[in-house]
Amino acid sequence: MKKYVFILILLVSVSLTAQRENKVIWITIDGLRWQELYKGADSLLINEAKFVYSKEELKQKFWKPEEKKRREALFPFFWNEAVDKGVFLGNRQLGNKFSLKNKVLLSYAGYNEILTGNPDDENIKDNSKLNNPNKTLLEILNESQEYQGRIRAFGSWDVFPYILNEERSKLSVNAGYRHSLRENPSPNELLLNKIQDEFPKRWGTVRFDTFTHNYALESLKYDKPLVTYIAYGETDDFAHEGNYQKYLESAHKTDKMIRELWEFVQSDPFYKDQTTFVITTDHGRGEEATEENTWKHHGRSIRNSEQSWFIAFGNNVKELGEAKSRDQYFATQVAATVAKLLNFNYKEMAEVGPSLPVLID
Numbered sequence: 001m002k003k004y005v006f007i008l009i010l011l012v013s014v015s016l017t018a019q020r021e022n023k024v025i026w027i028t029i030d031g032l033r034w035q036e037l038y039k040g041a042d043s044l045l046i047n048e049a050k051f052v053y054s055k056e057e058l059k060q061k062f063w064k065p066e067e068k069k070r071r072e073a074l075f076p077f078f079w080n081e082a083v084d085k086g087v088f089l090g091n092r093q094l095g096n097k098f099s100l101k102n103k104v105l106l107s108y109a110g111y112n113e114i115l116t117g118n119p120d121d122e123n124i125k126d127n128s129k130l131n132n133p134n135k136t137l138l139e140i141l142n143e144s145q146e147y148q149g150r151i152r153a154f155g156s157w158d159v160f161p162y163i164l165n166e167e168r169s170k171l172s173v174n175a176g177y178r179h180s181l182r183e184n185p186s187p188n189e190l191l192l193n194k195i196q197d198e199f200p201k202r203w204g205t206v207r208f209d210t211f212t213h214n215y216a217l218e219s220l221k222y223d224k225p226l227v228t229y230i231a232y233g234e235t236d237d238f239a240h241e242g243n244y245q246k247y248l249e250s251a252h253k254t255d256k257m258i259r260e261l262w263e264f265v266q267s268d269p270f271y272k273d274q275t276t277f278v279i280t281t282d283h284g285r286g287e288e289a290t291e292e293n294t295w296k297h298h299g300r301s302i303r304n305s306e307q308s309w310f311i312a313f314g315n316n317v318k319e320l321g322e323a324k325s326r327d328q329y330f331a332t333q334v335a336a337t338v339a340k341l342l343n344f345n346y347k348e349m350a351e352v353g354p355s356l357p358v359l360i361d
């Protein structure tokens, strides 16, 4: 009898240890500038009638004379809660820099760099729907015994199945206007499928982030992935339209969605205190608000497009808050950081990284 009890205890403790593996929620927010993240609404843009359609209402919500209050108004979750649980890199006003290494500075090139740990200007010159010749960390994880079938990806942009090369990687990629990919969709997912079909489409290749977000949330509830990648997209499209109002509102809403993910994670025994959030962007944007209006766009010819930022918070992240050191970090270090969080020995990463110095050893 004693022997059985011992074996039982052993089995329970083994399964508990297995459950205590770190999970990661890896997020990108397309083309969200470090300027808004660290300084809040831009005084030049928020006061320009051609970029906002109800200035007073918008200023009521997002304008505060003091910079710290302004960024808190725009990103209340990031600045009132997440900052105390992790590290924020890339406030260039303090000399802390986070940059992309690729020179293309369009979305595909940025996502490739973040997800693989390497820029590839030879093969990725634009946003064409070409299967990525490079393997992302998600694909490499999905090839391993431990992570196979335990990774989920969600994106608002319909190029993600190519960036993640779903044909080769066999990853589950719910992007563009796809429905839930789960075999037995939940009632919420069935409703999301229906509303997504019936909703007017503002852009042909990018859906509104609410669909991406809620499909991801349902997957967290029912699939319990070990790694979840979520690519929010609206911010970039509204900026390209020159719609600063919608860009700000979307940035604000994304902060709220990330809060919802965090609150879900902390309420769920599978994820609670065992999950790390890693958040970054695929590129910066220009700064000028006059004549050229470079703030709307990004790319090789637009100055400051390489300027990015990085946030990590949750389990295993040092509680350093906003980094004030005069250091330079790169998007090529993100994949190595996620691999380290998972304790995953990523052989192909010999050339990438090193991981960012934000994790508790």
Ligand SMILES: [Zn+2]
Binding pocket: 031, 107, 236, 237, 240, 298
């Ligand atoms: Zn863009």
